[in-house]
Amino acid sequence: MKRGQIDAAWLGKAECKTCGIRDLVLFADLQEADFQLIHVPIEEVLIEAGGFLYQAGDDGVAAYTIRSGLIKLMQYMPDGGQRIVRLLGSGSVAGLEVLAGGAYEHSAQVLQPALVCRLPREVVERLNRETPRLHRQLMAKWSQSLKLADEWLTDLNTGTARQRLARLFLHLANLTGEEPIRLLGREDVGAILSLTTETASRAVADFKRQGVVTEVSTNCFRLDRDRLDRLAAGE
């Protein structure tokens, strides 16, 4: 593992009150007084591609708000292979399951350099206990995760390899918001779409040849949304 060591930089104590994306995140509804309840520091951390937020089975001590970057949540399958069950971008929360006690369900690995806020379990628990304003956001985040999981299943795991890939491109597009899009390694694409690396590679290559996507630089693509939409629906 070339990049095994923790490529993480501690950036200091986060200032939630002045957070630029606060309306997107878990603490959206908190008010001045609520922040007085935070007695354990919330840290802001930058993690390089390849680094981990946590590993499946680790004892859950913190949840994470993703400020920027891209993170994959993966699970290990019966046969040892890995399956990517979700991609998280700006505004998402990772590791909420620590609030339900116990260990992390997934391994969370960074795909594109990520700026995250580390929310110690006790902070979230305390806020949740003492102010009702967090409840709504927590519900929203849970429900959002679940919705994402269900869409993942219906969108990225049905139809032919090409249909799934087209849907993945579109998913990535409105996850990151901007073009061109940085695609993942072929192995990851396979792990998302339930395909082998080879089939994923073939499908991407096909798209490139047919001009449905255009590679502007290594693994960065500009999309022809109309054609992707049609492909996603099945021709």
Added chain:
Amino acid sequence: MKRGQIDAAWLGKAECKTCGIRDLVLFADLQEADFQLIHVPIEEVLIEAGGFLYQAGDDGVAAYTIRSGLIKLMQYMPDGGQRIVRLLGSGSVAGLEVLAGGAYEHSAQVLQPALVCRLPREVVERLNRETPRLHRQLMAKWSQSLKLADEWLTDLNTGTARQRLARLFLHLANLTGEEPIRLLGREDVGAILSLTTETASRAVADFKRQGVVTEVSTNCFRLDRDRLDRLAAGE
């Protein structure tokens, strides 16, 4: 639709305090005083196979606790077909997303006659606002749903048709707890495993011929768990 009409029987106002499976359900931690907060009646309803708890897109006015029976949550795919994203049995909660506002994400249809408790949104919201004892259970239920969704993806949507079917049998076994197991229609099996009805049928027929499962009566099976375990892992 022969059974289209609402095959539901209203059984009366539920008595949560004396509920036999209360330690399994959402209200597990509530105390005597908390029940005073319930001003809108919680109804107990029996729904026949084929009936719906709610339909995707309906305005969400209640969540449901499942006391017994089996319920499928389904979503409609881009091409109009339906996809089953979860199965709910005793102790599960359906329609929690109403707490996050908005409409139901799925259609919830009954597979095996179900006894459910209807929890009006305002009841859950009020309890959640006024007593912290519901929080933990709500977290637990959310987290449980999400875990189930992820397992669904990794277990029932990877590997060959036979592997998936084997895993489905095992899933059903520890969902209902007892043998023999009532299997679903082949179309539903297909909608769960991302297979066509024909492939699902062939796989089930194979299992019967090889004695991995034994049909004791129409669509009721006794399982050879050891062999299913081995099949699930891939021979």
Added chain:
DNA sequence: CGCACGCTTGACTTCTCTCAAACGCAGTGG
């Protein structure tokens, strides 16, 4: 410069889908 790693491509096998027909059971009506 050369090695390593990930991506691409090819040939072949295997599995699943598709289309079509036959079967079996249950309910209906003569």
Added chain:
DNA sequence: CCACTGCGTTTGAGAGAAGTCAAGCGTGCG
């Protein structure tokens, strides 16, 4: 009582898609 009929299941044959194994390519890094 039995033929008729509707619906879900089973089975078959052939086409098509993805998996497998193996080799070749390209880029970046030591």
